[in-house]
Amino acid sequence: MQVSTAHAPHSATVQGYIHSIETCGTVDGPGIRFVVFTAGCPLRCLYCSNPDCRYMENGRKVSVDELIEEIQKYSTYMKASGGGVTVSGGEPLYQPHFVAEIFRRCHGLGMHTALDTSGYCDLQLALPVIDQVDLVLLDIKSFDPEIYQHVTGVSLEPTLAMARYLSDIRKPTWIRFVLVPGLTDAPHNIAELADFVATLSNVEKVEVLPFHKLGEYKWEELGYEYQLNDTQPPTSKQIQAAQAIFRKRGIKVV
Template identity: 35%
Template structure:
């Protein structure tokens, strides 16, 4: 069984085309800006769901996917439930549905490796390139995330690089430059997506009795986003502000 937090039909922000987005329960990171804090706990208020039920939902929405769309697994952190997802991924492949995984890349085992092997596209969230700042932002190091990127590259697995720009936490030009230098020769990075920092999930913290620690952090100005885009564009051909 798979612990599902929620669904989004006709999603257009998490992968190519129109997609069914499945938000899964459980995460190994503790990102300060997490927009879905209710998905962090391994159980939370999630619903145990069979692979067949998710497959039925995906197949029923397949007419809306067109040539580019499909299903995206987000969270939470999908690889947190890799063992349960592998059978579902096999079923989705048999049904001809494009599979996308949105991941922080911070978990690695044989089940995660098989999961990525079955996926058509990986959305790899690199939270920060500087490891010390990455720990401040997520409570975890970024070593495995970088190893995951290297595995995707070595195994010819297409992926999108995603970066949340947070003023004072990850919007440092020197770190973006270092990231660009590290990844500039990767052939499997299809595009880079800059995700503007937002506060849309703050109300969830209040409802859950949790303290939101970035209350004084401003959202990005259009000028700041343009400057960040220009930095990334020095190293990558296809850069978007999502």
């Protein structure tokens, strides 16, 4: 499990690699969000919509100072809407020192912080980030270990360890699950994930996200093999059936 440890927090100017920013996001946490998409990810998800985020060195190198200067331009909108700053990816925990410093600075400005992560990392390296974040959006791609390995190319266990830790410290968390017909939609897979989520003390809601093919063109441009050409987005009926499995266990789901 490779994680960048460059640019430790004591550096005068902490720097990292980003893919892009979104100044008025509305889907990655509450309210209006300033979303930073980091570069670099150890997962190889079959349905990834940002395959151009795979390699950190392909991103743009920026300092936390630069990001904070840009973030402050939108602070009025964020605070008025109950929003804040979300760091997504790629995988933000691939650059833990960089992300922790972004959140620390945001907290100094009174801004809400959210981390959108797969949870795939060394938990000890993630602790400084978790300490600085108000909300975690934890993507659990599958609960069946074999399906998870097939979908992502990595092991499920680090994500489950992250989920248990977040529950132990009662860190507010939203669970995200992407419903992919023929891939992650097996009834046992959803039921076992719902059973697991029901054991956690900190989950505010589960988001069942429909698979989409908006990033397919990027795979083609990058010369990567896209294995889901023939996979269609789930129907409303399929989404509702998945949501019902979570609701049956008393879990709030959207």
